[in-house]
Amino acid sequence: MTTTTEAPAVTPVAAPRKLSYVKAFNEGLAQAMREDENVFVAGEDVAGYGGVFRMFDNLLDEFGPRRMIDTPISEAALVGLGVGAAARGLRPVVDLMFMDFIGVCLDQIVNQAAKMKYMFGGGLSVPLTITTASGAGLGAAAQHSQSLEAWLAHVPGLKVVMPSDAYSAKGLTVSAIRDDNPVVVMLNKVLLGSTSEVPEEIYGIPLGQAHTARQGSDVTVIALGRMVGEALAAADELAAEGVEIEVIDPRTVQPLDTETMFASVRRTNRVLVVHEAVTFGGLGAEIAAQIQDTVFDYLDAPVLRIGAPFSPVPFSPVLEKAYVPDRARIAQGCRRLLERS
Amino acid sequence: MAQRASTASKKSPQVSTQVIRDLHERMVRIRLFETEAGKLMEAGKLPGFLHLYVGQEAVAAGVMAALRDDDQITSTHRGHGHAVAKGVGFREMYAELYGRVTGACLGRGGSMHINDLTRGMLGANGIVGAGVPIAVGAAFAARYKGEDSVAVTFFGDGATNIGAFHEGANMAAILGLPVVFVCENNGYAEFTPQSGHMLLTDVADRAAAYGMPSVIVDGMDAVAVHRAATEAVERARAGAGPMMIEAKTYRFFDHQGVKGLRHPYRSDEEVAEWKSRDPIDLIEARAVADGTATRAELDDVWQRTRDEIADAIAYAEASPLPDPADLLLNVYSG
Numbered sequence: 001m002t003t004t005t006e007a008p009a010v011t012p013v014a015a016p017r018k019l020s021y022v023k024a025f026n027e028g029l030a031q032a033m034r035e036d037e038n039v040f041v042a043g044e045d046v047a048g049y050g051g052v053f054r055m056f057d058n059l060l061d062e063f064g065p066r067r068m069i070d071t072p073i074s075e076a077a078l079v080g081l082g083v084g085a086a087a088r089g090l091r092p093v094v095d096l097m098f099m100d101f102i103g104v105c106l107d108q109i110v111n112q113a114a115k116m117k118y119m120f121g122g123g124l125s126v127p128l129t130i131t132t133a134s135g136a137g138l139g140a141a142a143q144h145s146q147s148l149e150a151w152l153a154h155v156p157g158l159k160v161v162m163p164s165d166a167y168s169a170k171g172l173t174v175s176a177i178r179d180d181n182p183v184v185v186m187l188n189k190v191l192l193g194s195t196s197e198v199p200e201e202i203y204g205i206p207l208g209q210a211h212t213a214r215q216g217s218d219v220t221v222i223a224l225g226r227m228v229g230e231a232l233a234a235a236d237e238l239a240a241e242g243v244e245i246e247v248i249d250p251r252t253v254q255p256l257d258t259e260t261m262f263a264s265v266r267r268t269n270r271v272l273v274v275h276e277a278v279t280f281g282g283l284g285a286e287i288a289a290q291i292q293d294t295v296f297d298y299l300d301a302p303v304l305r306i307g308a309p310f311s312p313v314p315f316s317p318v319l320e321k322a323y324v325p326d327r328a329r330i331a332q333g334c335r336r337l338l339e340r341s
Numbered sequence: 342m343a344q345r346a347s348t349a350s351k352k353s354p355q356v357s358t359q360v361i362r363d364l365h366e367r368m369v370r371i372r373l374f375e376t377e378a379g380k381l382m383e384a385g386k387l388p389g390f391l392h393l394y395v396g397q398e399a400v401a402a403g404v405m406a407a408l409r410d411d412d413q414i415t416s417t418h419r420g421h422g423h424a425v426a427k428g429v430g431f432r433e434m435y436a437e438l439y440g441r442v443t444g445a446c447l448g449r450g451g452s453m454h455i456n457d458l459t460r461g462m463l464g465a466n467g468i469v470g471a472g473v474p475i476a477v478g479a480a481f482a483a484r485y486k487g488e489d490s491v492a493v494t495f496f497g498d499g500a501t502n503i504g505a506f507h508e509g510a511n512m513a514a515i516l517g518l519p520v521v522f523v524c525e526n527n528g529y530a531e532f533t534p535q536s537g538h539m540l541l542t543d544v545a546d547r548a549a550a551y552g553m554p555s556v557i558v559d560g561m562d563a564v565a566v567h568r569a570a571t572e573a574v575e576r577a578r579a580g581a582g583p584m585m586i587e588a589k590t591y592r593f594f595d596h597q598g599v600k601g602l603r604h605p606y607r608s609d610e611e612v613a614e615w616k617s618r619d620p621i622d623l624i625e626a627r628a629v630a631d632g633t634a635t636r637a638e639l640d641d642v643w644q645r646t647r648d649e650i651a652d653a654i655a656y657a658e659a660s661p662l663p664d665p666a667d668l669l670l671n672v673y674s675g
Contacts, residue, residue: 071512122447
């Protein structure tokens with residue numbers, strides 16, 4: 001850079017830049033597209049319209065129709081397009097709009113993308129990123145509100161990330177695109193407008209590395225996705241009662257960073273796992289089992305799980321509010337754990 | 342039905358001596374690979390399932406002879422013929438059927454997942470119809486990268502009832518991608534005859550629903566298949582979009598394995614009638630009649646191929662098994 005005048009001697013202290021979750025995602029995606037010519041985006045209404053959640057705003061202007069592709073409503077062909085293109089060396093980002101739609105294309109995700117490298121003897125990689133919006137809270141009812149991470153985390157060959165704030169939305173998206181494996185990025189619908197501090201430069205958050213969102217000594221709360229914010233709010237509430245909660249955000253649920261969880265359990269001796277998905281067969285069961293396998297002797301109480309009841313997501317706001325775990329239930333769970341022993 | 346390009350005539354067109362010999366050799370290679378694999382299966386030497394391609398050789402040979410090495414194919418659960426015709430080696434194919442670490446998939450894939458990226462073979466597939474959208478993606482990649490390769494997706498009549506086929510056909514059409522859809526209509530979806538799984542006589546009619554031209558060819562006539570494939574491939578390569586070829590063909594063995602006829606879903610007469618139009622007999626008779634090759638030259642192809650197969654089977658049997666300690670190899674990249 002050349003300048004003809006002296007720069008001012010005083011550099012203003014930059015205020016931390018806050019960005020919304022959806023804009024952070026958008027920024028990370030755009031930077032990843034600038035970084036690698038092989039990255040393109042395909043999906044329903046992603047180009048001309050910018051995505052129903054504005055996730056892809058302005059990308060068509062910058063990258064043009066070659067790299068931003070509107071497709072028919074055909075999830076199987078959409079993911080298949082990504083699998084074939086990834087097998088041929090591109091880095092597709094395909095958008096499934098609502099996570100609930102994965103039933104339409106589960107074969108391409110589970111039987112094709114996830115297994116191709118393994119069953120073909122390792123001769124290729126499938127660097128495919130699938131973006132989708134999950135979670136309840138918008139009154140979108142049972143076919144537009146699910147959290148199906150347990151389905152996907154169960155499949156060897158897939159990776160699954162669940163950003164809990166704007167910072168992780170950007171960093172996990174960048175890492176998903178750079179990763180040589182199929183990665184599903186589960187954006188949370190309720191968090192889209194939430195803001196947090198987000199660096200302007202491109203950065204990746206390592207996949208499979210949990211983040212300790214708050215340190216505490218009394219109870220470990222392992223929270224997925226949107227539940228991280230609820231757990232932090234519960235921690236504030238409990239702090240007023242003299243109870244210190246440690247909040248762990250796995251960020252990636254496949255692979256799952258259990259070591260960070262085990263280390264926390266060794267310090268706090270009590271664990272609560274919370275997710276939006278239904279409790280039965282959810283990741284809370286997996287996490288609880290692994291904790292009991294490895295650090296059982298450190299537990300002062302059985303691992304407690306909080307999730308949704310075994311029901312489709314209801315429509316009526318009063319029912320939906322009762323359905324999704326919240327800070328009050330998390331705080332109550334922590335108190336129950338502390339009452340034992 | 343405005344989009345039907347043509348129904349290829351019964352009379353095979355003139356093609357060069359070199360092409361006839363090429364088609365013949367590809368078919369012999371498939372036939373011998375498959376019949377020997379069938380014997381190995383009957384002898385209890387191979388684990389898993391074996392879906393034999395015998396009878397359908399003219400389709401794989403005819404199409405693959407129209408392709409370059411950098412053109413991509415996706416295949417079916419009945420994929421050996423496509424792999425052999427695309428140039429995948431006998432040694433790694435047999436070794437894979439045996440589950441050996443020297444196999445095309447290091448013993449992780451077996452018969453239904455043989456692939457060879459260096460030959461543009463994007464894999465056989467255990468899920469009916471699933472290869473269709475993947476070929477569309479491969480074609481997308483070619484265009485994205487500015488290459489002029491094409492993708493060919495093979496599927497059976499039964500696969501055209503599954504969503505992935507329809508979604509993939511529409512996607513290829515709307516994006517104008519260089520994909521050739523090759524339906525190997527052998528008349529049966531596993532054990533269900535075509536009349537029991539669709540009301541159409543011609544699968545090619547389905548192409549019209551996507552604005553895609555189509556052609557019906559005699560799938561026992563490798564020359565006819567080759568001519569149609571050449572036209573469709575050239576068309577795709579030139580940027581004119583996808584096209585469908587329906588090849589009417591027949592499998593001589595059962596859906597799975599060699600015997601396995603637990604219930605008589607097709608008559609002996611029907612099988613015999615199709616066998617009387619064996620695609621290799623047809624091309625050999627033609628080659629001898631028009632002086633393309635002598636009987637001795639054709640016999641030499643069989644003998645050379647037999648020798649190569651004997652070597653490949655010996656190689657497979659002498660190859661080590663995978664080490665269970667490496668069970669998790671290649672689940673993830675990196």
